[in-house]
Amino acid sequence: MRDLEFLKSQPVGVRHVGDGVVIAxxxxxxxxxxxxxxxxxxxAIAWPYWKEVTxxxxxxxxxxxxxxxxxxxxxxxxxxxxxxxxxxxxxxxGLMRCGNVWGCVIxxxxxxxxxxxxIKALFDVVHKAGGSAVMVTFTSGHSLGDKLVDLxxxxxxxxxxxxxxxxxxxxxxxxSGHVVATEVTYxxxxxxxxxxxxxxxxxxxxASDPEYLASKLFPLWEKACTGVGLKTVEKSKGKRIGxxxxxxxxxxxxxxxxxxxxxxxxxxxxxxxxxKASRGKSLTPWAILEEAILLGKDSAASARWIEYLRATKGFxxxxxxxxxxxxxxxxxxxxxxxxxxxxxxxxxxxxxxxGASSFYGVVQAGGLGRLLEAARAGGLSALDAExxxxxxxx
Numbered sequence: 001m002r003d004l005e006f007l008k009s010q011p012v013g014v015r016h017v018g019d020g021v022v023i024a025x026x027x028x029x030x031x032x033x034x035x036x037x038x039x040x041x042x043x044a045i046a047w048p049y050w051k052e053v054t055x056x057x058x059x060x061x062x063x064x065x066x067x068x069x070x071x072x073x074x075x076x077x078x079x080x081x082x083x084x085x086x087x088x089x090x091x092x093x094g095l096m097r098c099g100n101v102w103g104c105v106i107x108x109x110x111x112x113x114x115x116x117x118x119i120k121a122l123f124d125v126v127h128k129a130g131g132s133a134v135m136v137t138f139t140s141g142h143s144l145g146d147k148l149v150d151l152x153x154x155x156x157x158x159x160x161x162x163x164x165x166x167x168x169x170x171x172x173x174x175x176s177g178h179v180v181a182t183e184v185t186y187x188x189x190x191x192x193x194x195x196x197x198x199x200x201x202x203x204x205x206x207a208s209d210p211e212y213l214a215s216k217l218f219p220l221w222e223k224a225c226t227g228v229g230l231k232t233v234e235k236s237k238g239k240r241i242g243x244x245x246x247x248x249x250x251x252x253x254x255x256x257x258x259x260x261x262x263x264x265x266x267x268x269x270x271x272x273x274x275x276k277a278s279r280g281k282s283l284t285p286w287a288i289l290e291e292a293i294l295l296g297k298d299s300a301a302s303a304r305w306i307e308y309l310r311a312t313k314g315f316x317x318x319x320x321x322x323x324x325x326x327x328x329x330x331x332x333x334x335x336x337x338x339x340x341x342x343x344x345x346x347x348x349x350x351x352x353x354x355g356a357s358s359f360y361g362v363v364q365a366g367g368l369g370r371l372l373e374a375a376r377a378g379g380l381s382a383l384d385a386e387x388x389x390x391x392x393x394x
Contacts, residue, residue, distance in 0.1 A: 086348030
């Protein structure tokens with residue numbers, strides 16, 4: 001059974017979490033298979049977009065896809081693809097991956113899981129030493145006609161200006177480190193909504209009162225936004241909007257900010273917010289992609305997805321640069337390269353090898369997700385059986 005056919009056959013199931021929101025609760029298997037359906041859909045939408053590139057050695061002009069995701073997980077590095085299994089996952093090894101955590105759900109799942117582990121390690125060492133942490137969210141105004149590339153560039157510049165000002169430096173002079181993550185959502189009423197989630201760490205005895213920080217930060221943030229042509233407001237209906245600060249005494253404390261999905265801890269929130277399907281009236285990028293797949297390549301949703309891919313190209317999704325000293329002091333890894341992390345060979349028990357021609361057949365049939373699930377459930381015999389099934393004509 002192909003991936004899309006499998007998803008259509010599954011009962012959706014829901015779980016009600018409160019405040020009038022009903023969230024889908026698919027099975028774990030359906031969630032894993034859905035990633036490959038989303039990846040294939042993104043590739044189908046991105047494939048027609050090409051650019052001309054001049055070969056530096058020969059001078060020959062070649063046509064290449066504008067987006068690396070177009071060939072992600074489609075080309076074996078060697079003559080075969082290894083299917084492996086370890087304690088936490090079953091996956092493919094020996095494939096070229098794009099490393100785009102913004103637009104490729106397969107690479108995002110792998111890379112952002114590693115970022116979450118790094119962030120959790122930071123929280124652990126901070127709290128073990130008696131320090132504390134807060135989560136700061138910076139938001140600016142936007143409207144339906146705004147271009148995402150423009151909003152991202154302006155917000156990045158505003159944050160850079162903010163970091164350079166003496167007022168901010170005095171306010172955070174005791175800060176021991178920070179992590180920055182950019183998240184993007186979209187709504188039909190207000191358009192693109194990029195915002196910055198930042199985890200700030202404080203050593204033992206340093207002041208980190210959330211209300212005090214928010215009140216002092218907003219005037220600085222407002223000035224930074226005004227200087228780059230953005231607007232922001234301090235509060236709306238009694239709720240902080242422009243700058244929100246919440247305590248994060250441990251990795252789960254940030255859940256007080258997002259009451260709809262309690263299973264997400266702070267490390268997951270700062271790295272994997274873009275893996276959620278939707279949040280109330282706002283759509284995450286994956287929800288936009290899902291809509292684009294359902295409505296087709298010529299739909300407004302598909303155009304919106306291409307705009308998103310172009311706008312986020314070259315943008316850091318998660319940065320640990322502000323915690324480099326803290327990482328070094330505690331002998332934690334300081335390197336975070338999305339492309340390298342995405343292309344790290346999977347380690348674990350080898351279930352079996354899939355030859356290049358057989359693998360291409362699975363790709364063409366749209367069965368990469370189901371092939372992994374067969375290997376997960378039944379090992380080599382199930383892998384071979386699924387290969388034979390997928391190779392049959394539809």
